[in-house]
Each structure stands twice: as C-alpha cells, then as structure tokens.
Amino acid sequence: MYSFTEENYLKAIYKLQEQSSESINTNAIAIVIQTKAASVTDMIKKLSEKKLLNYEKYKGVVLTELGKKVAIETVRKHRLWETFLHNKLNFTWDAVHDIAEQLEHIQSQELIDKLDDFLGFPSHDPHGDPIPGKNGEMKESNFVVLSDLREGELGIISGVVNHSSLFLKHLESNELILGKRILVQVIVAFDNSFQVKIEGKKILQLSNEVARNILVKKMK
Amino acid sequence: MYSFTEENYLKAIYKLQEQSSESINTNAIAIVIQTKAASVTDMIKKLSEKKLLNYEKYKGVVLTELGKKVAIETVRKHRLWETFLHNKLNFTWDAVHDIAEQLEHIQSQELIDKLDDFLGFPSHDPHGDPIPGKNGEMKESNFVVLSDLREGELGIISGVVNHSSLFLKHLESNELILGKRILVQVIVAFDNSFQVKIEGKKILQLSNEVARNILVKKMK
DNA sequence: TAAACTTTTTAGATTAGTCTAAAAATATTT
DNA sequence: AAATATTTTTAGACTAATCTAAAAAGTTTA
Ligand SMILES: [Mn+2]
Ligand SMILES: [Mn+2]
Ligand SMILES: [Mn+2]
Ligand SMILES: [Mn+2]
Numbered sequence: 001m002y003s004f005t006e007e008n009y010l011k012a013i014y015k016l017q018e019q020s021s022e023s024i025n026t027n028a029i030a031i032v033i034q035t036k037a038a039s040v041t042d043m044i045k046k047l048s049e050k051k052l053l054n055y056e057k058y059k060g061v062v063l064t065e066l067g068k069k070v071a072i073e074t075v076r077k078h079r080l081w082e083t084f085l086h087n088k089l090n091f092t093w094d095a096v097h098d099i100a101e102q103l104e105h106i107q108s109q110e111l112i113d114k115l116d117d118f119l120g121f122p123s124h125d126p127h128g129d130p131i132p133g134k135n136g137e138m139k140e141s142n143f144v145v146l147s148d149l150r151e152g153e154l155g156i157i158s159g160v161v162n163h164s165s166l167f168l169k170h171l172e173s174n175e176l177i178l179g180k181r182i183l184v185q186v187i188v189a190f191d192n193s194f195q196v197k198i199e200g201k202k203i204l205q206l207s208n209e210v211a212r213n214i215l216v217k218k219m220k
Numbered sequence: 221m222y223s224f225t226e227e228n229y230l231k232a233i234y235k236l237q238e239q240s241s242e243s244i245n246t247n248a249i250a251i252v253i254q255t256k257a258a259s260v261t262d263m264i265k266k267l268s269e270k271k272l273l274n275y276e277k278y279k280g281v282v283l284t285e286l287g288k289k290v291a292i293e294t295v296r297k298h299r300l301w302e303t304f305l306h307n308k309l310n311f312t313w314d315a316v317h318d319i320a321e322q323l324e325h326i327q328s329q330e331l332i333d334k335l336d337d338f339l340g341f342p343s344h345d346p347h348g349d350p351i352p353g354k355n356g357e358m359k360e361s362n363f364v365v366l367s368d369l370r371e372g373e374l375g376i377i378s379g380v381v382n383h384s385s386l387f388l389k390h391l392e393s394n395e396l397i398l399g400k401r402i403l404v405q406v407i408v409a410f411d412n413s414f415q416v417k418i419e420g421k422k423i424l425q426l427s428n429e430v431a432r433n434i435l436v437k438k439m440k
Numbered sequence: 441t442a443a444a445c446t447t448t449t450t451a452g453a454t455t456a457g458t459c460t461a462a463a464a465a466t467a468t469t470t
Numbered sequence: 471a472a473a474t475a476t477t478t479t480t481a482g483a484c485t486a487a488t489c490t491a492a493a494a495a496g497t498t499t500a
Contacts (some may be wrong), residue, residue: 005487026448039488041449046486058495059447089334102326108319114309246478259458261479267457278465278478322453 002052004105007074008033009050011042013063014071022125023060050204069136076132078104079125080115086126087119093126093178094168127168128159128178128215144218149184155216156181162213171214174204184214222272224325228253229263232271233283234291243280259304289356296352298324299345300335306346307339313346314388347388348379348398348435364438366440367413367431369404375436376401382433391434394424402436 002010014033016120017026026044030037048055052067061073081103091099098144113134118124123139124130132138157180160168171177175198185203186195192208204215222230232252236244246264268275272287279350283291301323302316310333311319320434333354336342341357342351353360363378370428377400391397405423406415426434 003486022341031488035487036489037448038450042487070305072239080342089331091330091334095330098439099326099328099331103323108322109309110315111305111309111319114311118309191446223456247476255457256459257478258460258480262457 001107002070005043006047006050006052007070007105009040010063010067010071011074011078013053013061014068014075017063023062025060027084029061059080072132072136072138074104076136077106077112079129079131080112080119080122082125082127083119083122083131084115085142087122092168092172094113094165096126097163097165124159126178141215142217143215145212146182146184146196146206146214146216147192147208147214149218151184151187154181154183156219157214158217159215160213161215167213170210173211175199175202176204181219182214221327222290225263226267226270226272227290227325228284229260229267230287230291230437231294231298233281233294235275237283243282245256245280249281268419280435292352292356292358294324296356297326297332299349300332300339300342301350302345302347303339303342303351304335307342312388312392314385314392316346317383317385343380346398347383348377361435362437363435365432366402366416366426366434366436367412367428369436369438371407374401374403374439376439377434378437379435380433381435387433390430395422397432401439402434 009029012029013024016028016032026037026040029044030040031041044053044055044061047053047067048061051064052070053061053063055061076142078100081100085096085099086093108189116134122131124141128141128143130139130141141159144155145161146155149155157176157178159178160171181199183197184198187193188195192211193199194206194208194211195203196206197203227416229249229423232249233244236248236252238245246260249264250260253260264273264275264281266409267273267287269282271284272290273281273283298320301320305311305316306313336354344361348361348363350359350361356363361379364375365381366375368373377398378397380391392405396402401419403417404414405417407413408423412431414426414431415423416426417423
C-alpha cells in the first residue's frame with residue numbers, strides 16, 4: 001500500500017507531532033530521517049497529494065487522520081516486532097530497534113494480528129513504550145522520570161526516554177532493567193545526582209542525566 | 221549487502237540451475253521474475269560486475285560460488301520464515317509463501333540464526349523442502365513422487381512438487397497433510413489415477429496429476 | 441524598515457529498477 | 471544456404487527517492 005519510505009516519513013512526522021503540537025517544519029523532518037531538506041520537500045508534496053498530510057508552503061505539515069492512522073500502524077508493527085525479538089528470540093533490548101526498523105515495513109495485516117496473538121497481546125515493548133492496539137488505541141502510561149522522585153520514594157522501572165544503544169547497554173550492565181524496584185535514598189544537592197537502591201540489594205550512584213532518562217511507575 | 225531485487229534474481233537463477241544443469245537464459249529468468257527480457261539483461265550485467273554470476277552475451281548465465289552462496293542464504297531465510305509462520309503463528313501452508321517472500325530480505329545474520337534456534341533447527345519447511353544449514357549445507361531428501369509407488373506400497377507424505385496455493389488448499393481439504401501415511405490400494409490402468417487410503421481410514425481417488433505432485437517417503 | 445541571516449523551495453542531476461520499440465544475434469525451417 | 475522465426479541486447483524513456491547549488495520566502499537584528 002505505502003512504500004517503505006513513505007511509512008518512515010509518516011512515522012517521523014507523527015513522533016515530532018507528539019512532542020510539539022505545532023505544525024512540523026521541513027528541517028526537523030530532515031534531521032529525523034537523516035536526509036536533506038530538499039528531499040523532504042519533495043516527499044511532503046507526494047504525501048500531501050495522497051492526502052496523508054496537509055501542507056502549506058513554508059508553513060510545515062500536519063498529518064491528516066489517514067496519515068496518523070498509517071503512522072500508528074507502523075509504530076504498532078515496530079513495537080510488536082521489538083517485543084518478539086526480545087521475548088522470543090532473546091535479543092537484548094539495545095539490539096531490537098534496528099531490526100524492527102526493517103520488519104515494521106512487512107505488508108500483511110494478518111501477520112501482525114497473529115504476531116500480536118502469539119505474543120499474548122503485549123501492552124508495552126521492551127523499552128516500556130505502549131503498543132497501539134488493532135484499532136490504533138494507545139494506552140496512556142502514567143510513568144514519570146526517575147528524576148521527579150524525591151528522597152525515600154519508590155518506583156518500578158518501566159521505560160526509557162533515551163533509546164540509544166549506548167544508554168540501554170549502560171542500564172543493563174547496572175541491572176537497571178524493566179520491572180525492577182528502585183528506591184531513591186539520597187539526592188545530592190550539589191549535582192542533583194541520585195543514590196538509589198535496586199531491589200533491596202545493590203546501591204548505585206546515578207547522574208541526573210541518567211535519572212532524567214529512566215521512566216518509573218511511582219509507588220506509594 | 222545485496223538489494224531486495226538482486227536477491228530475488230539470484231534465487232530465481234539458482235532455482236533454474238537446480239533443474240537444468242545448462243546455463244540459464246534470459247527469457248527463463250524473465251518468466252520467473254515476472255519481468256521483461258530487457259530488464260533481465262540489465263540486471264544480469266550488474267550481477268556480473270559484482271561477480272555474482274558469469275555472463276556471456278547471448279549465452280546465458282551461471283552463478284559463481286558467491287552468487288550461489290547468496291542464493292542459498294536467501295532460500296534458507298525464506299524457508300525458516302515459512303516454518304515460523306506455520307509452526308508458531310498458525311498460518312496454513314498455502315499462506316506462508318507470500319509473506320516469506322518479503323521476510324526473506326530482512327538483513328541480519330543474528331536474526332536468522334536466532335530464529336533457527338527458536339524453531340529448533342528444523343530440517344524441512346511446511347512444504348517439505350529442505351532448509352539449508354548455517355553454512356549452506358542442504359540435506360538431500362530421498363523423497364519420491366507418489367505416482368512412482370506401486371499397488372500395495374506405503375509412503376509418508378513428505379512434500380509437494382507444485383507449490384501453488386490452489387493445490388495446497390486442495391490437499392489440505394482432503395487431509396493430505398505432511399506426515400500422514402498413505403497406502404496405494406489400486407492404480408487404475410485406464411487413466412493412471414490412484415486409489416489411496418490415508419492413515420487406515422479415509423479412501424480417496426487421486427488423479428495422476430495429483431499423484432505426480434505429492435512427495436512421499438517410501439516405506440518398506 | 442532595511443539589512444542580514446535562516447529556512448524552504450526549485451531546478452537540474454543521479455541511481456536503481458523498470459519499460460517499449462528497434463536492432464542485432466542466434467536458431468530453425470525450407 | 472537462404473529465409474524465417476525466435477531470442478537477446480541496445481537505445482531511450484520513465485518513476486521513486488535522493489542529492490547539490492541556487493533562488494525565494496520568512497525571520498531576526500540593528
Ligand atoms: Mn524502536
Ligand atoms: Mn522505519
Ligand atoms: Mn515458499
Ligand atoms: Mn523473494
């Protein structure tokens with residue numbers, strides 16, 4: 001139906017829209033897609049003709065309902081494949097994204113529905129991101145960043161903000177894995193770094209930078 | 221490494237080579253790939269420059285060792301994905317091929333090795349075709365076509381010659397499924413049709429055309 | 441508000457893969 | 471061995487997606 005490239009543009013624009021609320025400009029898309037602004041302009045025109053987005057020269061783009069639907073379907077496929085790779089094939093969570101970037105473009109509605117079933121209709125992918133349902137419905141997460149917790153507060157690690165392989169590997173090597181309980185013991189006033197305790201055992205010192213990129217479910 | 225299209229050409233040429241032993245001509249490739257001879261000539265030149273096949277103008281092509289290796293890897297990926305779709309996602313054996321045509325082009329050695337492991341290192345795909353191993357080694361099947369059996373002989377259904385969806389659906393609806401025992405009761409002299417008994421129960425009348433397209437492992 | 445800077449668009453090229461139509465080579469018939 | 475038919479290759483064009491360089495529009499600064 002839609003090409004590999006079209007799906008990637010729609011997904012990129014969708015993710016930019018999630019953050020900014022304003023219409024998305026050419027350069028922002030170019031940076032995400034890793035291409036030149038001139039190429040983005042060309043593709044935007046094409047997507048506009050196909051009614052996937054609304055475009056006004058020099059004013060950026062906004063996805064139409066159709067464009068949003070296609071983008072969400074692609075995100076759904078991406079996250080289901082990541083879950084498959086992690087849960088069934090034992091890929092580490094830093095390795096799944098690149099392969100899912102390819103798999104997300106396989107065309108078959110039946111495939112993705114059966115995969116969803118096979119995985120037990122998971123609600124979140126290996127990075128804690130919500131998986132859209134068959135009809136595009138997205139469960140909203142009530143996660144907060146670890147850096148929002150105060151001393152003495154407890155959370156369960158539930159996701160990440162930064163998805164880079166470097167960061168994910170760092171977390172894994174420190175047992176900072178999805179599902180683990182994390183207790184904030186001390187917040188150092190000087191640099192806002194966090195001293196935390198994981199599942200009653202290990203004590204770790206986390207920079208504020210790290211704390212800002214870990215999502216937790218806050219516990220009472 | 222190699223494009224979607226290049227892999228499809230190599231696979232097509234490989235399959236033609238398996239049958240004919242002579243060098244493969246342009247038209248034959250065009251028919252398999254469903255394209256025009258002129259397009260095949262263009263692609264052949266490209267593959268020749270990349271040392272994937274040897275090409276002499278007007279004399280057809282022969283795969284190099286490298287070309288054969290890439291083709292076999294693609295066949296391996298195709299059949300492993302078909303096995304996954306059938307065994308894990310419960311696709312019927314007539315539905316797996318088209319989706320595997322897409323999946324076979326996903327680039328990741330680690331993915332295919334882990335998939336192989338996850339599936340328990342299967343030796344054959346859902347149509348009874350052998351799955352090449354990690355190093356390209358192909359176990360040779362000692363299957364014969366059902367039409368080679370004589371009256372009173374027993375076989376186990378092990379594969380198909382014709383892979384069309386129409387034929388596969390026909391077999392399935394008659395319980396002619398991989399692994400079932402099949403006994404040749406009568407061969408009708410008039411039209412060489414076969415009266416067979418499946419697993420001690422059902423008696424079926426199969427045209428010679430059908431019998432020629434079922435592979436069986438012959439039992440004593 | 442005009443100059444300077446930034447962003448976006450256009451113009452023109454490139455690459456991969458495909459096509460049609462015509463030319464060239466090979467194969468088959470007479 | 472010609473004539474005819476078939477196959478293969480070439481020539482030139484097209485589409486999707488990309489690029490560079492230059493023009494145009496928009497924004498900021500003085
Ligand atoms: Mn991802
Ligand atoms: Mn993608
Ligand atoms: Mn197949
Ligand atoms: Mn294929």
